[in-house]
């Protein structure tokens with residue numbers, strides 16, 4: 127996956143709570159067997175009417191936000207289904223950063239594994255971003271190394287992120303290759319398990 | 329120090345523990361299905377990696393499979409996805425219950441049925457309802473496709489230790505209240521994100537009295553409360569359910585296992601990070617009226633008013649949900665007409681669910697405005713039901729009797745609710761478009777779904793049940 131550290135863009139505000147992954151990428155598009163090409167189906171049910179015409183009132187269809195790669199949403203973003211097609215769709219569409227006051231656990235993990243930076247930020251700060259980017263272009267810059275966001279008015283915000291995930295994102299590491307370095311540990315665990323005759327029978 | 333089952337299972341599976349890192353956890357059982365696995369196998373191929381322990385993996389086809397004519401998959405993309413899984417399983421040596429195999433079914437129905445699911449195991453699947461297996465005292469959780477690939481190649485996962493939560497159901501349930509009502513009431517009371525970052529253990533008298541199938545219904549929907557996993561300490565019911573199942577050993581080996589299994593139960597006096605309580609007598613048969621599983625109420629209630637909410641964003645969320653659901657504030661729930669009934673899904677498609685629903689529809693007829701289908705959770709469930717003549721009961725009432733699969737739970741195959749129509753569904757998600765673009769879902773228990781099929785609108789099943797039907801849902 128691609129590494130991420132400094133990132134600057136205008137915000138796309140999606141002021142909704144409990145956005146579930148069924149909305150991020152509806153099930154009719156989960157049949158592909160590739161990781162790519164999901165961007166055009168992102169938020170499909172909200173971007174398009176039933177007759178497939180564009181829903182101009184949905185924020186992603188507002189040309190004001192063209193070129194934005196930072197999505198800001200409200201509480202519990204990414205809840206529901208574990209489908210990794212959700213971050214694949216976000217990434218393919220062009221989003222590299224998602225900011226929300228809280229995320230669903232599986233979605234958060236899925237983002238990190240694909241080089242999307244999910245930032246958990248206090249509610250009042252998210253509200254401030256949402257307000258300032260409503261019908262306006264509002265730009266912020268993120269520095270992952272420093273765990274800081276600077277907005278276009280020069281305000282500074284810091285955010286928390288697990289050290290392990292941070293390193294993964296900064297370096298764009300392949301997690302499986304990393305885990306292979308623990309092969310001995312895994313082997314030893316398996317030996318121990320075998321001798322204690324545990325429940326693991328195929 | 330006394331420990332919760334959550335800590336016991338976790339600690340037993342730590343391969344590596346280091347400060348500043350998540351724990352590296354060993355995975356005992358990896359379940360796979362056709363939708364979330366192809367990219368993971370592709371990743372293995374691209375990197376020239378193999379499956380570390382194919383014998384600890386088990387795959388089946390459930391999401392896409394047709395429930396009418398098995399041999400006829402009309403959608404070429406679905407067909408390709410199903411074939412891809414078969415090819416991948418063959419290439420990498422992963423055991424597979426193919427669409428035509430007698431063991432096939434929804435992955436969370438067949439795991440327990442085959443005895444693959446056992447207390448104290450760590451179980452993962454690229455599917456958020458993996459929490460179902462927690463009913464057996466396993467630590468079972470859903471993962472993304474990158475993690476599927478990670479487990480395939482290393483049989484481990486990096487996981488940060490979640491917090492522990494107890495949800496206690498205090499007191500006894502009233503007549504006519506099903507496991508589904510309990511979990512819907514929990515989610516409605518505490519919200520869709522109450523469990524975020526936690527693993528939940530369900531406790532209380534009602535849980536102890538529940539059958540294994542009812543426990544699965546409860547644990548199944550843990551993710552709908554945002555929890556990483558949900559589980560129940562194993563007891564005699566757990567043990568006797570597993571006895572004699574295909575993947576459970578026999579004789580002395582079994583006896584030793586039983587002792588080990590029961591040892592995982594939470595110790596007296598163990599401490600949780602958080603405890604929530606709900607009183608059983610607060611719970612009546614439940615239905616959802618909105619677009620997430622917390623938007624529901626007891627059947628004697630009505631669609632809420634925006635003014636019931638103090639918070640502006642809650643009000644907006646309600647209004648958006650009601651607009652999608654085409655419902656007016658204050659409408660009594662029993663006034664909501666429905667056009668479809670779906671009895672199925674990994675939440676409620678087991679033999680006990682079907683028996684309970686059949687009891688309600690027996691000698692009755694499906695309302696002329698309603699299309700109703702029953703989709704057994706597995707081929708084993710289907711065969712058992714047919715042996716008991718349940719298919720005849722359903723068919724005589726006017727239900728369609730289908731082949732097993734996920735079906736109308738997420739409508740990836742041909743079982744779709746048309747736009748604007750309503751479905752009383754025993755599944756677990758009422759998200760916008762879940763059962764078809766523009767479709768409106770009302771989540772209910774199997775007996776409530778059966779009652780709605782007969783009456784043509786949402787109805788309190790207790791008014792229909794003259795006899796004390798077997799409430800297994």
Ligand code: SF4
Pocket residue numbers: 390391434435436455457673674675733734737738755756
């Ligand atoms: S029945 Fe529904 S919720 Fe369960 S695994 Fe299938 S699609 Fe997912």
